[in-house]
Amino acid sequence: MPEGHVIHRLAERLATTFGDRQLEFSSPQGRFAEEAARLNGHRIELAEAWGKQLFIDVDHDDPEHIVHIHLGLIGGLRFTPYAAPTGQVRLRITDGITAADLRGPQWCRLITDADRDAAVAKLGADPLRPDADPEPTWTRVHRSGKSIGALMMDQKLFAGVGNIYRAEVLFRLGLDPRTPGKNLARSEFDAIWADLVDLMATGVRDGRIDTVRPEHTPEAMHRQPREDDHGGEVYVYRRAAQPCHVCGTPVESTVLEGRNLFWCPRCQR
Missing domain, CATH: 3.20.190.10 (MutM-like, N-terminal)
Structure with a gap:
């Protein structure tokens, strides 16, 4: 989708x-x-x-x-x-x-x-809209026992966020996607929101999802570019069992509420 x-x-x-x-x-x-x-x-x-x-x-x-x-x-x-x-x-x-x-x-x-x-x-805050107010989203996340990985896919909380942005933002911030929302610090929520705003705006500009930092691009790491129908350079999304670009640990995956979830067990402890 x-x-x-x-x-x-x-x-x-x-x-x-x-x-x-x-x-x-x-x-x-x-x-x-x-x-x-x-x-x-x-x-x-x-x-x-x-x-x-x-x-x-x-x-x-x-x-x-x-x-x-x-x-x-x-x-x-x-x-x-x-x-x-x-x-x-x-x-x-x-x-x-x-x-x-x-x-x-x-x-x-x-x-x-x-x-x-x-x-x-019925929709939550959209990181791409200048009129978005993430405060109600934080209130609901902070009160929830559901994992942040599940909450980020809820369109009544994070409108427009899908599987790729969910996986990549949590990796970039070193957050375990299984962490209950109520266990997140406000600073961690604010970091999630800020990264979504930045990455999704770049997606609008470029027409693809690129989430790797400059030091982890194919050119910087002397590796082959990613080949995937979704395009873009990512850290963990659809990279199950492949080595993490940062630490080399195999990326793990599981199914969370009917959607595939990807994360690095070392970088996202």
């Missing part, structure tokens, strides 16, 4: 690509045809991300004027030069020059302002 930086990049791309242009909305697949027809010919007023959810606010006087998208595990929103659509395109947005095609989302629906507010109210 795409992590939050991907959704923020998509929101930025929608704004910069289509600006204040009159747009064609359609549903070549047909499953969003009625909703797309209502939006056709209008402009995008605002595209914004909250965690892993994308909201496209269309300049329309219809109460239902916001396209709410969650890509889920297999969804994608891809920008290409305008051409006839191919495959199962749920929603196409185009200005006749560029087309943004949505395929396979977990959901794509037309909602009201009140619906959007209700959806956002």
